[in-house]
Amino acid sequence: MARLSDAFIDDLLARTDIVEVIGARVPLKRQGREYSARCPFHDERSPSFTVSPTKQFYHCFGCGAHGTAISFLMNFDRLEFLDAVDELARRAGIEVPRETRQHNENPDTRDMFGVLDEAARFYRAALVPGTEADDYLSRRGLDGAIREQFGIGYAPGGFSALKDALGSDPRRVSLLERTGMLSKNDRGHVYDKFRDRVMFPIHDRRGRVIAFGGRVLKPEDSPKYLNSPETPLFHKGRELYGLWQVRQANQKIARLVVVEGYMDVVALFQHGISQAVATLGTATTPDHAELLFRNAPDVYFCFDGDAAGRRAAARAMESVLPRMKDGRQAFFLFLPDGEDPDTIVRNEGAPGFEARLAQATPLSQFLFDHLAEDGINLATLDGKARLAERAKPMLAQLPDGAFADLMQQRLTELTGVGARSAPPEVHVPAARARRAPAGNAPKRSLVRSAITLLLQKPQLALELQPPYRFVALRQPGIDLLTELVAIVSARPDIGTGAVLAHFEGRQEADALHKLAAIDLPGDEAGWAREFSDAIAQLDRQTLQQRVDELLAKQREEGLDATDKAELRELLQARGARAGG
Ligand SMILES: [Zn+2]
Incomplete structure (x- = not known):
């Protein structure tokens, strides 16, 4: 990300009337030195959201949302940091320092985005009716509108379809290489990375193509899913497949459903569940967890019911614990053996999938179930002590708030032992x-x-x-x-x-x-x-x-x-x- 000096940001915030910025989006009522409203980030009946013009910040006593005019725009209008800064600078009549803009318009980056966009168009054009790829998508029930919404395409077989089409000179071949579109063999020969695969472009938060995922057509081919490698534009631990489409499809995102594959995301959308995203061949990272909760208060994680799925769920849980501020909820859904969201939504329709989501395990229960796995016997003192011992480091990661208190209470109920040795030093009930x-x-x-x-x-x-x-x-x-x-x-x-x-x-x-x-x-x-x-x-x-x-x-x-x-x-x- 481009760097703006702290002095610039301080000046920008000092010259911004946060009451005006928020007041244009949320009806504010004056109360003494501050303004109050019903919180735009969580559902509530009485106002616990306050905006302070003197402190230049907002704060919600209900859900803990807080920040500056910049973070308000990022969260409410869902702007990127620099776009939020631009917006405020425009209002305040301040120039954003030139080096930052130049950084954004880095010609190298621009060319990489350009070539990825061309590749996406090339793949889309190659997905012609009557081909095997077209058949495959039709059998999966994906119509023309959904293919267009996700920019789904096809990477032809052979070794150089893309390279021949776009690599017209050495500079462009190098761009294709740096964006991860080409592979190199031992003898230095360069060829298409994606061959004979259905192609899913991966978009960044502004809707630009930054990478691809490719899925095999024949079950005997492997790997089943192939992703672009890490590139200057693509860090898979920080991206969620489908988030761009979710944002386009929903004004307010009440929940996100995290699934494993592109096909799962697209199939859920096809059936009207337009809040699905997928991690890209990695476990849920802390960056993912942050991104998920920044977009929606409720997050549902779907996993296979097998041992691998359980392990993946445990990792996801570890990533979300430190982010469980009040007002946020996480759920875990385990699917029957051999099923994935794609097959379930095709067989049972949206109502069937929704019914399963409604039965998902809340984080609180999942955590204690997980801790009590491998034979802790809660009927014994020893078992209780061991559970308390295991819970301590986990509960310690929870941010202060009602959820942490409830978890603490639950642990005490289960074991008779408190996990926090002392109350947090500063704890001011709302x-x-x-x-x-x-x-x-x-x-x-x-x-x-x-x-x-x-x-x-x-x-x-x-x-x-x-x-x-x-x-x-x-x-x-x-x-x-x-x-x-x-x-x-x-x-x-x-x-x-x-x-x-x-x-x-x-x-x-x-x-x-x-x-x-x-x-x-x-x-x-x-x-x-x-x-x-x-x-x-x-x-x-x-x-x-x-x-x-x-x-x-x-x-x-x-x-x-x-x-x-x-x-x-x-x-x-x-x-x-x-x-x-
Ligand atoms: Zn709130």
């Missing part, structure tokens, strides 16, 4: 978050209070004078506070949304966005005072920490001259501070 007091907090949450203020008013950090004494303090959260101060010093225009984006994907992200969403009482002057008081107290604690260290050393081994000088200085400073 209902209480709005009026959680940040002021007059007990001593232990000084750091938390400073972090909260800094998240909400990042520019407070600019008032601090180095050296920052508090960074040496040994307390939970100090590293985070230090990092926040460093970010704001480096990016003085940064807003809350961009600060949160910086932590995206990290363990602290959820806790931070909860703190950022707290509605602080008081006004700016009060916050500034509270922040500098908190930092001053932390500085004092740091000083005391060092004094205690030196005093301990004095007792144990005595102090040298430098130590003594330092101690004197510290005691003086402490006296001065206490007096002033």
